[in-house]
Amino acid sequence: MRAIVADGTGAPDVLSLAELPDPEPAAGEVLVKVAATAVNRADTLQRQGLYPPPPGASDVIGLECSGTVVALGEGVQDWQVGDEVCALLAGGGYAELVAVPSGQLMPVPEGVSLTEAAGLPEVAATVWSNVFMLAGLKAGERFLVHGGAGGIGTFAIQLASALGAEVFTTAGSPEKLAVCADLGATRGINYREESFVEVLKDAGGADVILDNMGASYLSGNVKALATAGRLVVIGMQGGVKGELNLGMLLNKRGAVHATSLRGRPLEEKAAICAGVVEHVWPLVAAGRVRPVIHTSMPLAQASAGHRLMEESGHVGKILLTV
Template sequence: MRAVVTTGAGGPDVLSVGELADPRPAAGEVLIDVVATAVNRADTLQRQGFYPPPHGAPETLGLECSGRIAELGEGVEGWSVGDEVCALLAGGGYAARVAVPVGQVMQVPAGVSLVEAASLPEVAATVWSNVFMTAHLQKGERFLVHGGAGGIGTMAIQLAAARGAEVFATAGSPDKLELCRSLGASRAIDYREEDFVEVLQEAGGADVILDNMGAKYLGRNVSALATGGRLVVIGMQGGTKGELDISALLRKRASVAATALRSRPLAEKAAICCGVVENVWPLVASGSVRAVVETAMPLDDVARAHQLMEDGGRAGKIVLTL
């Protein structure tokens, strides 16, 4: 099969399209003919040698895909060959075929194209698991997401707004700030000109913060929390080691959680995907939540796609089509 291969750890130039052996579905797995996949920041980290796949996962990049079922592994029920699906992956999405545990396979939301569907599994599962399953964001609470114009940010804004939260989002350009507002953010914060801590403190503090920066924002995020607030850290773009003011957490009765999706056990991923299908897909089908795809390009342009991801300035997801 056609698949993205690498010549070693490095920049986007180590990526090219070559040939790999076709995968076969094991018991409890589904084989998907891939129509599209999407680029995530974790893919760029893996390409650089910083984020190896979990044990047993494909070495090929790609944490999500859409396509059609080509074959069912032993014991799989409820699906048929030819069904259009999207899937959350531990790896292998940058390829013509991928074998996926059946619990991570989801129907494509009604009214969504397969190209759009490729951009949904990773962001939907990340936001649902962290903002709602871990932080338990409730209707009427204040929610802050950093990087509001990115893939995770655009999904987080929409889901939080659709479920009745007051949404704050940070972004760094007029176009991105406008995108955040158009998706449901009641307050878009220009992090180049404004202090998000001051904005949130004036509003009464954030009940939930979803953060992809890590160390750089740790102390400021705690300062921005309301009493009983919950900070969930899902990324390390701003470093891995920071100072945590325990006294501030105690005074606020606040909490900090750090989570990763890719390395979770299969049962946990299946539960997350069930939650996405039950709670997120109806909002997508109704139009309350939509896929935000900045650009789609052929798989052969994978190096350019990674360069676009690393250059920044983008809004939404980058999709690769096969």
């Protein structure tokens, strides 16, 4: 099969197209012929040597894909050869073929093309597991997501809005904030000109915050929480070490969670994917939530996709077609 490989670690130019042995599905796995995959921030970190794959995962970059089932491993009964699927991966997506644990496969939602579906698994699983399963966002609560114009942000805005939350978001330009408003954000905050802390304090505080920045936003996020608010940190773009005011957190009876998706046990990932199919896919099929695609390019241009991701000028997902 053709796949993207990295010649060491470093800039996007270390990525190139190469021939690798075809994977074989192990017991409980399904072999998928990939139609498309997507570029995630974690992919750029892996390329730089900062986010290695978990034990047993493919060294090939790629945390999600869409495609067609072409072979079944021993014991798989829920899928058939020819099924069109999308999948949450621990690695291996930047390739023509990938072996996937059967519990991490999901049907392509109604109304979404096979190519577009490649941009759904990672964002849907991340938002559903963190904002709803972990933080328990409810209708009528205030929700803040940082980076609202990114892949996770555009999906989080739509899903939280569809389920009845009041959505606040940060972005770095009026153009990006306009997109966020179109997706359902109640209040956009240009972080270059406004303090999200002051905006949320004036509104009564955020019940749930989804944060991809980490250390640099930690203090502000705690200040922005409402009483009994929940902060979920899923990224460290702003560093790994910050100062936490435990007194303020205690007075607010708040909670800080730091989570990742990639290294979780197979059973947890399967439960998350099942929850996505049950609760999120009907909203996608109804048109209330949709994949936001910035652009798509051939797999061979993965290095260009990484450069685009790192320039942070995109809105939504960057797809690589196979």
